[in-house]
Amino acid sequence: xxxxxxxxxxxxxxxxxxxxxxxxxxxxxxxxxxxxxxxxxxxxxxxxxxxxxxxxxxxxxxxxxxxxxxxxxxxxxxxxxxxxxxxxxxxxxxxxxxxxxxxxxxxxxxxxxxxxxxxxxxxxxxxxxxxxxxxxxxxxxxxxxxxxxxxxxxxxxxxxxxxxxxxxxxxxxxxxxxxxxxxxxxxxxxxxxxxxxxxxxxxxxxxxxxxxxxxxxxxxxxxxxxxxxxxxxxxxxxxxxxxxxxxxxxxxxxxxxxxxxxxxxxxxxxxxxxxxxxxxxxxxxxxxxxxxxxxxxxxxxxxxxxxxxxxxxxxxxxxxxxxxxxxxxxxxxxxxxxxxxxxxxxxxxxxxxxxxxxxxxxxxxxxxxxxxxxxxxxxxxxxxxxxxxxxxxxxxxxxxxxxxxxxxxxxxxxxxxxxxxxxxxxxxxxxxxxxxxxxxxxxxxxxxxxxxxxxxxxxxxxxxxxxxxxxxxxxxxxxxxxxxxxxxxxxxxxxxxxxxxxxxxxxxxxxxxxxxxxxxxxxxxxxxxxxxxxxxxxxxxxxxxxxxxxxxxxxxxxxxxxxxxxxxxxxxxxxxxxxxxxxxxxxxxxxxxxxxxxxxxxxxxxxxxxxxxxxxxxxxxxxxxxxxxxxxxxxxxxxxxxxxxxxxxxxxxxxxxxxxxxxxxxxxxxxxxxxxxxxxxxxxxxxxxxxxxxxxxxxxxxxxxxxxxxxxxxx
Numbered sequence: 026x027x028x029x030x031x032x033x034x035x036x037x038x039x040x041x042x043x044x045x046x047x048x049x050x051x052x053x054x055x056x057x058x059x060x061x062x063x064x065x066x067x068x069x070x071x072x073x074x075x076x077x078x079x080x081x082x083x084x085x086x087x088x089x090x091x092x093x094x095x096x097x098x099x100x101x102x103x104x105x106x107x108x109x110x111x112x113x114x115x116x117x118x119x120x121x122x123x124x125x126x127x128x129x130x131x132x133x134x135x136x137x138x139x140x141x142x143x144x145x146x147x148x149x150x151x152x153x154x155x156x157x158x159x160x161x162x163x164x165x166x167x168x169x170x171x172x173x174x175x176x177x178x179x180x181x182x183x184x185x186x187x188x189x190x191x192x193x194x195x196x197x198x199x200x201x202x203x204x205x206x207x208x209x210x211x212x213x214x215x216x217x218x219x220x221x222x223x224x225x226x227x228x229x230x231x232x233x234x235x236x237x238x239x240x241x242x243x244x245x246x247x248x249x250x251x252x253x254x255x256x257x258x259x260x261x262x263x264x265x266x267x268x269x270x271x272x273x274x275x276x277x278x279x280x281x282x283x284x285x286x287x288x289x290x291x292x293x294x295x296x297x298x299x300x301x302x303x304x305x306x307x308x309x310x311x312x313x314x315x316x317x318x319x320x321x322x323x324x325x326x327x328x329x330x331x332x333x334x335x336x337x338x339x340x341x342x343x344x345x346x347x348x349x350x351x352x353x354x355x356x357x358x359x360x361x362x363x364x365x366x367x368x369x370x371x372x373x374x375x376x377x378x379x380x381x382x383x384x385x386x387x388x389x390x391x392x393x394x395x396x397x398x399x400x401x402x403x404x405x406x407x408x409x410x411x412x413x414x415x416x417x418x419x420x421x422x423x424x425x426x427x428x429x430x431x432x433x434x435x436x437x438x439x440x441x442x443x444x445x446x447x448x449x450x451x452x453x454x455x456x457x458x459x460x461x462x463x464x465x466x467x468x469x470x471x472x473x474x475x476x477x478x479x480x481x482x483x484x485x486x487x488x489x490x491x492x493x494x495x496x497x498x499x500x501x502x503x504x505x506x507x508x509x510x511x512x513x514x515x516x517x518x519x520x521x522x523x524x525x526x527x528x529x530x531x532x533x534x535x536x537x538x539x540x541x542x543x544x545x546x547x548x549x550x551x552x553x554x555x556x557x558x559x560x561x562x563x564x565x566x567x568x569x570x571x572x573x574x575x576x577x578x579x580x581x582x583x584x585x586x587x588x589x590x591x592x593x594x595x596x597x598x599x600x601x602x603x604x605x606x607x608x609x610x611x612x613x614x615x616x617x618x619x620x621x622x623x624x625x626x627x628x629x630x631x632x633x634x635x636x637x638x639x640x641x642x643x644x645x646x647x648x649x650x651x652x653x654x655x656x657x658x659x660x661x662x663x664x665x666x667x668x669x670x671x672x673x674x675x676x677x678x679x680x681x682x683x684x685x686x687x688x689x690x691x692x693x694x695x696x697x698x699x700x701x702x703x704x705x706x707x708x709x710x711x712x713x714x715x716x717x718x719x720x721x722x723x724x725x726x727x728x729x730x731x732x733x734x735x736x737x738x739x740x
Contacts, residue, residue: 067093074099084111084134091118101128103148110134113157119143124151133157136180140164147171156180165189170197172217179203182226186210193220195240202226205249209233216243218263225249228272232256239266241286248272255279262289264309271295274318278302285309287332290316301325308335310355317341320364323543323567324348331358333378340364346568347371354381363387366421370407372396377407382417384442389421403429404714412713415439418446423468427691427715428452435462437482444468450691451475458485463492471495473517478502486510526694526736531682533724534579536675538586541566544619545669547586549573557585574724578679585672592617592668595638595645599626599661605653606634609663614644622666624648631657638665683723685736688716695737696723706735 064082067075075098077089091098098118103125106112112132117124119141126148129135133156140147142164150173152158158178163170165187172194175181179202186193188210198204199222207221211233218240221227227247232239234256242265244250250270255262257279264286267273271294278285280302287309290296296316301308303325310332313319317340324331326348333355336342342362347354349371356378359365362385370377372394382388390405400416401408406426407417414434418426423445428435430452437459440446444467453476460482463469466489473495486492494510495517496503507514541547549560562573575584595615600608606626618640626634634654639647645665683696696712699705714723 065089065093067096067098068102069096070100072099076100076102077105078102080106080109080112084109084113086114086116087112088116089118089121091120099123101125103127104130106130106132108132114138117141117144122146124148126150127153129153129155131155137161140167142166147174149173150176152176152178154178163187163190168192170194172196173199175201177201182206184208186213188212191215193217195219196222198224200224209236211235214238216240218242219245221247223247229253232259234258237261239263241265242268245269255282257281260284262286264288265291268292274298276300278305280304285312287311288314292316294318301328303327306330308332310334311337314338320344321567322346324351326350329353331355333357334360337361344567347374349373352376354378356380357383360384366390367392369394370397370400370402372398375399377416379438380417380441382419383438385420386444387421388419391417391419401711403711404717406715408432418443420444422717423447424717425691426450426717427693428455429713429715430454430693431713433457435459437461438464440464440466440469442466448472448691451479452693453477455479458482460484461487463489465489466492474500476500478506481506481510486512526688526738527686528734528736529684529686530734531576531684532578533680533682534575534577535678535680535726536573536575536579536584537678538571538573538673538675539569540670541569541571541586541673542588542619542669543568545617546589547571547673548589550585550587550672552583552585557587563589573675574680579677581674581677585674587672588617588669590616590643592643592671594667595622595665597624597645597648597663597665599657599663601657601659601661604631604655604657606631606636606650606657606661607653609636609648609650611645611648614646615665615668616643617668617671618643618645619669622668624666625664626654626657626661627664628657628661631655631661636663643668679727681725681727681734683725683734683736685716685721685723686719688719688721689738690716690718692716692738696725697735697737699733699735701732709734 066079068078070076075096097120100123104127106129107127108131113134122143123146127150130150130153135155136157137160139162145166149171152175153173154177156179159180169192174197176196177200181201182203183206185208190210191212192215195217196219199219202225204224205226214235215238220243222242223246225248228249229252231254236256237258238261241263245265245268248271251272258281261284265288267290268288269292273293274295275298277300282302283304283306288311291311291314294317297318306327307330311334313336314334315338319339320341321344323346328348330353334357337357337360340363343364350373353376357380360383365385366387367390370393391407393400393402399410401410414436415432416436418440420443425448427450431454433454434457438461441461441464446466446469448471450473456479458479458481461484464487469489470491471493477500492512493515494512495515497517503514543566545566549562550557593616596613597609597611599606621638624636624638635652636648636650638645693715696709697706698709
């Protein structure tokens, strides 16, 4: 907010006299360009027309004259009515083309104003802090709403911005707290920063299709906003654009949007559903932070980066699908997502920030997709690709944990705030524990070290106040370790006995369904005795890909995903008058439509007729003509695009399930494979695992027709 220095009329008059000394006079005091007309003081403009320099009256209803002494009034000067609390109504003549900066600023008694169609330019802060202003008529001669034009007009309830306007400037309607209705003209292209900041009474907004840019905090703290439609040509949503819109429940970001700034929807605590357009390339930092009602999110494939804290404190988030081109996940991106149990990291990810999943207390599984060159996962724990660094331990995995053999480094904050972790077994391969690695592990009581004392980063064991470090006889470096960390030491004299593991195998199949219709309701079905039998699995598709594991060896024709309801084609007829299409009537609404289908109006002699379809419950309910076209005849037909395919069949990949029992919890095991009985045992790639119980199941993708497995204990 800008600061003002208030000046008396005498001060301003003297300044004006100095500035215009030497010009021709209008009525009095020969060498001044001032003229006094009742309650008004005028100056002359360069073209000889008049400028209303100062209003000197006491207020009430004021009618500004269009002419004085035969000269036409064309402008109202800067601060002409500034700080006139008695002004209640003003009539501006049609001769005025310009209203200057602060012209009616601080006129709290002004209740209504009609800006004539002659006005083409509004200055800054023109109605600044007119708190009593309840209505304003904005003319179609304006092309822009200026900065702070109606700032803190807290009594304003409704505004219509005409189609002539192309730009709504910064804070134009900021703090219009009673504004409940705004109609934005169809030719607006830019909504600048804070344009509707703290418009707490605003309930719904439609942003026209010509708008390409929504500025920072444009609708921030519009706490009553329940519905917003974003135009199809918006390309940029800046930081905080819809922050703290705490009543907003649903939002669709159009496909044209490429940039989503930081905190764009932060603190939208009632937001339950969001569809992100397919061309968004980045999710800004804190973009959806504290969206505490958001349960599901699908990040499109063009997104390359997820910013720091992007989904932090999304406490209801249970399912997230990360697009296949995401390369970077920022620090704390999914921190405090307390309902999230599982997350899949795509093979494209090359960078994951510190504490990306910290304090997500239900998270038990971080899985890295095969083919990732930087990261891997073992038993739900995030590791480096070569499995030498433990990157992050899911907070939901409490109790006991044995770090896999071969790990040499525990990454920064790897176990931070794992409050239910009770004890950890550290293999002899670990030589370094990073900064804050076990920070605030309040429940951690023991770490069992199999090798020499590792180097330790600062804060590695801060607030793990119950921790004791156990070391084996003959290992070294423990006095220095304890002096550095203040962790008490005890000798580990009785390592646990290792029982003999038992291994059994069972064939499985992974079904991969592609080209699903996003938003479609699918039911898994199985072919039994030449009939399709419904399975218990049903879901709404959040993206185009779905995988499901089933028992046994199956073929691609044994299972399918069927849409519910079964799709059926919609039909319609056209009515033509004078060569133009005047109406399209739906004769059959079909079924199974997920998105509005394309409508094509066909006639060899006609052109340019267009229409759009509305759907409800999967049925086409209405078709609206958007352009009537010309040259059409009574043979005109209407073609409605077909609904999605009724069923999708999978590709199948065989999998072997290895069921292991009689295991030593929290120790490490290696699966080995031998293709022929007389061959050589070799480690199965990715076959190292650390069970948390005496039983464990592993799923291995296989390409061999025959082979043998064994389980090797790795102390």
